[in-house]
Amino acid sequence: xxxxxxxxxxxxxxxxxxxxxxxxxxxxxxxxxxxxxxxxxxxxxxxxxxxxxxxxxxxxxxxxxxxxxxxxxxxxxxxxxxxxxxxxxxxxxxxxxxxxxxxxxxxxxxxxxxxxxxxxxxxxxxxxxxxxxxxxxxxxxxxxxxxxxxxxxxxxxxxxxxxxxxxxxxxxxxxxxxxxxxxxxxxxxxxxxxxxxxxxxxxxxxxxxxxxxxxxxxxxxxxxxxxxxxxxxxxxxxxxxxxxxxxxxxxxxxxxxxxxxxxxxxxxxxxxxxxxxxxxxxxxxxxxxxxxxxxxxxxxxxxxxxxxxxxxxxxxxxxxxxxxxxxxxxxxxxxxxxxxxxxxxxxxxxxxxxxxxxxxxxxxxxxxxxxxxxxxxxxxxxxxxxxxxxxxxxxxxxxxxxxxxxxxxxxxxxxxxxxxxxxxxxxxxxxxxxxxxxxxxxxxxxxxxxxxxxxxxxxxxxxxxxxxxxxxxxxxxxxxxxxxxxxxxxxxxxxxxxxxxxxxxxxxxxxxxxxxxxxxxxxxxxxxxxxxx
Numbered sequence: 001x002x003x004x005x006x007x008x009x010x011x012x013x014x015x016x017x018x019x020x021x022x023x024x025x026x027x028x029x030x031x032x033x034x035x036x037x038x039x040x041x042x043x044x045x046x047x048x049x050x051x052x053x054x055x056x057x058x059x060x061x062x063x064x065x066x067x068x069x070x071x072x073x074x075x076x077x078x079x080x081x082x083x084x085x086x087x088x089x090x091x092x093x094x095x096x097x098x099x100x101x102x103x104x105x106x107x108x109x110x111x112x113x114x115x116x117x118x119x120x121x122x123x124x125x126x127x128x129x130x131x132x133x134x135x136x137x138x139x140x141x142x143x144x145x146x147x148x149x150x151x152x153x154x155x156x157x158x159x160x161x162x163x164x165x166x167x168x169x170x171x172x173x174x175x176x177x178x179x180x181x182x183x184x185x186x187x188x189x190x191x192x193x194x195x196x197x198x199x200x201x202x203x204x205x206x207x208x209x210x211x212x213x214x215x216x217x218x219x220x221x222x223x224x225x226x227x228x229x230x231x232x233x234x235x236x237x238x239x240x241x242x243x244x245x246x247x248x249x250x251x252x253x254x255x256x257x258x259x260x261x262x263x264x265x266x267x268x269x270x271x272x273x274x275x276x277x278x279x280x281x282x283x284x285x286x287x288x289x290x291x292x293x294x295x296x297x298x299x300x301x302x303x304x305x306x307x308x309x310x311x312x313x314x315x316x317x318x319x320x321x322x323x324x325x326x327x328x329x330x331x332x333x334x335x336x337x338x339x340x341x342x343x344x345x346x347x348x349x350x351x352x353x354x355x356x357x358x359x360x361x362x363x364x365x366x367x368x369x370x371x372x373x374x375x376x377x378x379x380x381x382x383x384x385x386x387x388x389x390x391x392x393x394x395x396x397x398x399x400x401x402x403x404x405x406x407x408x409x410x411x412x413x414x415x416x417x418x419x420x421x422x423x424x425x426x427x428x429x430x431x432x433x434x435x436x437x438x439x440x441x442x443x444x445x446x447x448x449x450x451x452x453x454x455x456x457x458x459x460x461x462x463x464x465x466x467x468x469x470x471x472x473x474x475x476x477x478x479x480x481x482x483x484x485x486x487x488x489x490x491x492x493x494x495x496x497x498x499x500x501x502x503x504x505x506x507x508x509x510x511x512x513x514x515x516x517x518x519x520x521x522x523x524x525x526x527x528x529x530x531x532x533x
Contacts, residue, residue: 041066042209043525046266049111049212053099060092060099060110060156067112067158071210077191077528080205082117082182084159086124091156107269109154114211116199117160117182118167119257120144120246120374125157129248130165130179132395133387137376144246145278146215146257153273158211161201167222168198169250169363171399173462176200180395184457188230188526189493193454194463196225202260203230207526213270214260219250219359221472223258228450228484228496231523233513235259235267236472238503239479240286242271243278249370251362252283253422254476262523264485264514268295271506290504298507303515305337309499310437312448314348318469319452322495325488326449329497332520333447341441345474347428354428355477357421360407381408398459429478434502444508450484450496475500483513487522492529497522 039048039058052058068088075081085091095110115121118129120140128134143151150157162182168174176197177185185200187193188208195204199216203226206214216223218236227234236258244255259270272295277284292298311330316323330340364381371379378384385404388395410418437446448471455464475482480503484496497516499509517523 041070043262044209044212045263046108046111046212046269050107050109053110060095061089063110064088064092064112064156064158067211071159074208074528075205075210077186078188078204078208078210079183079185080161080195080201080208080210081114081159082128082130082162082179082201083125085157088112088156088158095154095156105152105154106273107153108150108273111155111213112158112211113150113155113213113215113270114158114161114202114205115147115150115215116163116202116217118163118217118248119146119160119215121147121157121160125160127160127248128181129167130163130181131384132180132391133378133384134376135181137374137378140246140374142246145243145276145281146247146274149274149276150215155273161199161205161214163199163201164197164222167217167219167248167250169219169359170401170403171462172402173399175398175457175459175462177204177457178398178459184459186457187454187493188528190529192456192530193493194229194457196221196229196451196454198222199226199260203227203232203234206260206262207231208528209525213266215257215270215274216260217247217255217257218472218476219254220355220476221470223260224450224472224482224484224496224498225470227260228486228498229454229494231486231494231526232484233259233261233264233267233486233517234484234496235271235506235510236475236482237271237275237506238481240281240283240289241275241291241504241506243276243281243284245278245280249363249366251359252366253358253362253425254479264483264510264517265296265299267483268299268510268514271295288503292507295506295510298511299514300511301515301518302337303511304333304519307333307338307444307512308341308442309333309338309512310341310343310441310443310446312345312446312471313342314345315448315469315471319467321490322449322452322469325490325495326497329487329516329520330447333516336515336519341443343437343441343443343446345433345437347432351425351428351477352473354421354424355473357417358425360403361410361413361415361418361421364407364410365413399462425477429474430480433474434478434480434500438502445499445501445505445512448498448500450498453490453493453495471498471500479503481506481509483509485513485517485522486524487520489524492527494524
């Protein structure tokens, strides 16, 4: 846990003691229990971890110990973890006991996962969205739906990750990856660069191999952006595929959790584990909802053969270096048998103001509902604003709360302004946006750049996004799926390629993304360089 940097160091040191002497150069070596294994923790996949545990080569306890030691050694550079699970080692022992008795809960049994600190857990960890205002609130009485699904699948929650405070919806001049509780998270490729928000800690931590897999949340870009900028696969699913109950909200029309992993296969495994219907989240009860029990069955190496893919040309011409990388990606797709069609979104950049109004209205309504149900110390947005004012030295040393103030001024969701803004967003992003583009050329998916090289961290002026290219808005506002896959590097910084599609088309997107990943092998481990020169 962390209320200041001193307590952070003490906590990380205590939590990692059990792992002392277990790992050298990323490999687990002979420990006190006598288990010898040359198991490589760096870039380990769910499959490789499961095989090693099933064969007796390694245990969940030793895997946890190795990750904890790696966190202690590396995370002081990254500041990606806001809190570690004090019961992680004990849980690992119990999961090992279950395996030995013949019980394996699911595909993630014993696999360490980190989750964003806006996802409720009913345990000894806090859930704060990075805000000091929630540090002393009661621990949630129930696990979030996502955490219930993870535990049912056997996943071991190693800890919670830092984030842009309140999921980057407090100020328009914020620094992505900064929170009052957690401080500033750094990019694992170049430490003076932004990790992007708001799932910044998950992106940085999973990329730096501090956990096997991770969960982020997105309203607009907050799974895709930190994933692509940190060299990961990030999947933002269709809204309603995964329950949002027990997740601190921004806006119910766009919010969703999603996998952040180093491979497409791991993203498919994780998605299979956390998808599900929940009566507490009406979006998951949509009669048009289409979900699969196992998304790994769609992973085919020849998945691009015969595919019809639209190229979102709206995102070309903004950054010459990104254009070059994406053109190489398109060549790879054609080589794999895909047919490409140029696509122009007629409504591009025409509904940004409407989206912002929708988010302001829904944020106030949805957040206050969550705070009351949580029995939080502060139950209204007005009370949070006052808390920040009263604790400005710790909560607002770099930027203010202008978004909070704007949201506070909004009325109910029955307001004409909200209703019209929502209608405009849905029409322009769905029927006149992604749906229209897919229908025109009978496309399977649309491809676009996920990001440009990330910007410098700037706690004075906030995110500058200079020369930045992002394509998250259409799938985010429409509520449709979007997956980013690592492809190229520009000046030591990762570039991702996004595949987006219509509602419930996760199987198609995973098939395309997997085939692309397998033929290009674009993931590169971060070197944790101090600066770029």
